[in-house]
Amino acid sequence: MNLHDALQEKITGAVTEYTGGLGIPDFSVEVPENTEHGDYAANAALMLSKLLGRPPMEIANDLAQKLADERWEVSAAPPGFLNFIFTDKMLVSALEEILTAGEAWGASNVGAGKSVIVEYFQLNIAKRPHIGHLRSAVIGDALKRIFQSQGYTAISDTHVGDWGTQFGILLWAFKTLVKEEDRHIYEEYPFENLEKLYEIANLRILQTPELREYGKEEFAKLERGDRENRKIWEWMVDVSMKKLKESAERLGLLPFDEHKGESSYEKDMSLIVEDALKKDAATRKEDGAVVVDLTKEKLDEAVLIKSDGASTYVLRDLATIQYRKKEWKFWKNIYVVDVRQSHHFKQLFRVAELLGYEGVGDSEHVEFGFMSLPSGAMSTRKGTVIALDALLDEAERRAYDVIREKNPELKDAADVAKQVGLGAIKYFDLSRNRKSDVIFEWEKALSFEGNTGPYLQYTYARLKSILRKAGNVFFQPIASVQLSSIEHKLISLVLRYPTTIENALLDRSPHILAAYLYELASVVNEFYHARPVLQEKNEQMRALRIILVTVTANTLRNGLDLLGIATPEEM
Ligand code: ARG
DSSP states (O other), X not given: OOHHHHHHHHHHHHHHHHHTSSOOOOOOEEOOSSGGGOSEEEOHHHHHHHHHTSOHHHHHHHHHHHTOBTTEEEEEXXXXXXXXXXXXXXXXXXXXXXXXXXXXXXXXXXXXXXXXXXXXXXXXXTSOOBHHHHHHHHHHHHHHHHHHHTTOEEEEEOOOBOOSHHHHHHHHHHHHHSOGGGHHHHHHSHHHHHHHHHHHHHXXXXXXXXXXXXXXXXXXXXXXXXXXXXXXXXXXXXXXXXXXXXXXXXXXXXXXXXXXXXXXXXXXXXXXXXXXXXXXXXXXXXXXXXXXXXXXXXXXXXXXXXXXXXXXXXXXXXXXXXXXXXXXXXXXXXXXXXXXXXXXHHHHHHHHHHTTOTTGGGEEEEEEOOEEOOTTSSSSOTTOOOBHHHHHHHHHHHHHHHHHHHOTTOTTHHHHHHHHHHHHHHHHHHTSOTTSOEEOOHHHHHOSSSSSHHHXXXXXXXXXXXXXXXXXXXXXXXXXXXXXXXXXXXXXXXXXXXXXXXXXXXXXXHHHHHHHHHHHHHHHHHHHHHSOSTTOOSHHHHHHHHHHHHHHHHHHHHHXXXXXXXXXXXO
16 A cells, blocks of 8 residues: 555556656655645646646646546645545545554565665674664664565675784784783683774884884785684684674664675685786786776775785775675665765775676665764763763663653563663664764653654553553444544554655665654654544544554554664553
């Protein structure tokens, strides 16, 4: 049930008939700002007026006649809009369909047979995930869920950062600065110590730049398969992967299909370089570096091999595209990575194009802005990144306090606090346009009012509480009800859910769905304050309202689920 598409189709048919094959101008079917103009408005007559050289109102009137349908009332409005108001009969019968769909409401199969790679939550080994990894995780996970709901095969990969000179530096520091008898401390607290060690190593290099050569040398040894380096590196990978999986679980992310580290592409690299040289796309410079010159396109030089012979980030990404095309035959290959890497992805896609890689045209950098905390928001030393665990701990603690205060009797308060705290953080992120920077603020995120996760969760819980009191209600065809304007508005809004998912998917923008859910929550709140549900005397009307509450609750739950946000039944 996608009324937007139904209208689009019907209007296209009418226009084709009307112009007698003169062609169909681009026109839009949109929800008007002012709901008094109807559930949808189309500008087809305005567009046709240019084509036919006739007054738009005249065309709108003609088209209105052709567009008559039992599902809506259509009228022409100056300067030439077509306004559609859904009939009560259609709205009420739509409720039945939504009710029956249940958890499948909003799902479709349009993506059947197509696979999409979604790459997100790309952690680097030897470091803990921090607040900077949150957006990628949350946006990527929501996209995976949205794609899946539309029948696509969505494959997620973390593309673990486990290769590169920085690990040579870490190896050098570990081998020279950590005494044998102190290594057990690293086993016990790997991240605290490795992070500090890396910081120290970089400070030393800052003072004595030549030291960097040792790091390069250690990485080169690792690339050549040196036993000792390999062993230390494998230990770092092991502890890091454990941490990654633990964090992904704590964030409630869908299981990943792949955790393919950058190192796993090592074996393909020499072939890629050879191929690039053979195709004359790349050149070997005097110092031994292999580069693709993109300076004419203002994309600088893409380095494939550094002068010291080490492989590069771009090279590993080239191998990744090839692997993914071969392994998954992707329809789209999506990288959810922050905006700082847009230059990298432009280079990458351009080089892949020059090399004639299959699938590069379907690769996309889905970029996002930064999330930061206002300074002093957490008791962490200034300049230190905030660990994801610390952020989540604090979210739970704060959510627990809020819930305790609002509802002291609530059972399972600790579990609910986890869901609300996490939901608040995720929603704060997902409700913002992914391209903008966001400053995370606890009070705003955890508020039970306004465009927040807790507000949506709370609205859902209230609807569920009404339904628990109402008991079982069965759908009965309601012959002739007169819907009030708020009921009309609410059903019409619920019906926009499938189109909303479609738009969020097309734009790779979960915030489109979030904005919709917020509107839905606001309208349903308005509805049950204005219209009694349980106290309604008229049996039919009461049943109808209960069903309306049910389908709205379902829509909220399904939508929040696509955002990866839990919906507690009580809070
Ligand atoms: N690990 C990388 C970093 O920390 C991000 C990986 C992005 N994905 C990619 N395919 N390049 O910057």
